[in-house]
Amino acid sequence: MKQKALINCSNLKDNELINYAQNIFSKLTGNTSFLTPQPTLQALQGLITAYSAAFVKAIDGNKADTANKNATRLSLETALSTLANYVNLTANYDLVKLESSGFTISKLPESVGILDAPNLKIDYGNNSGEVNYEITSTPNASGYIILYTPLPAPADNSLWRSKTVSASKGTITNLPHETKLIFKAAATSSEANKMGQYNFSNPVERLVP
Numbered sequence: 001m002k003q004k005a006l007i008n009c010s011n012l013k014d015n016e017l018i019n020y021a022q023n024i025f026s027k028l029t030g031n032t033s034f035l036t037p038q039p040t041l042q043a044l045q046g047l048i049t050a051y052s053a054a055f056v057k058a059i060d061g062n063k064a065d066t067a068n069k070n071a072t073r074l075s076l077e078t079a080l081s082t083l084a085n086y087v088n089l090t091a092n093y094d095l096v097k098l099e100s101s102g103f104t105i106s107k108l109p110e111s112v113g114i115l116d117a118p119n120l121k122i123d124y125g126n127n128s129g130e131v132n133y134e135i136t137s138t139p140n141a142s143g144y145i146i147l148y149t150p151l152p153a154p155a156d157n158s159l160w161r162s163k164t165v166s167a168s169k170g171t172i173t174n175l176p177h178e179t180k181l182i183f184k185a186a187a188t189s190s191e192a193n194k195m196g197q198y199n200f201s202n203p204v205e206r207l208v209p
């Protein structure tokens with residue numbers, strides 16, 4: 001995944017947006033990496049000025065002042081989004097150029113590796129052939145894999161039945177009733193999935209009703 005200038009700035013507070021936009025204007029002024037910005041820097045400065053004035057007036061103003069502030073903010077956000085698209089296209093993923101634009105740059109996803117083994121709890125379900133599972137929620141986990149098999153359990157994990165889930169709590173259905181099964185679970189990540197390696201919880205034995 002390559003980095004780029006972030007297009008959406010709607011998460012910024014009103015006063016933060018003013019500073020953010022003004023910094024972009026300053027960084028792009030005279031920047032030889034971006035010679036033909038769209039919109040123009042003159043247009044951008046005009047939108048910043050209009051929004052700044054509307055923001056100040058709305059602090060102690062009426063509903064109409066607030067509505068005008070919101071409208072001028074939207075105009076500025078739209079201009080910044082268009083400008084970010086221009087920056088991304090022109091920089092063509094050149095990080096030095098991107099950082100010189102003043103825009104916030106997207107972060108590369110961090111590698112989380114193979115996650116630690118979680119704890120697993122298995123309880124009886126409401127119906128025959130069901131059990132409820134609860135796995136310790138693991139930060140950075142993309143999901144969870146639950147393995148289960150009748151006793152005696154084979155040493156090879158590939159011979160166990162498996163269920164991949166996104167939630168750390170849930171129900172496993174359609175199990176053989178009145179059968180003693182052994183369960184274990186692991187947190188998944190993109191790296192663990194690619195390597196097929198997981199740290200599994202301690203096994204839990206349950207007689208399925």
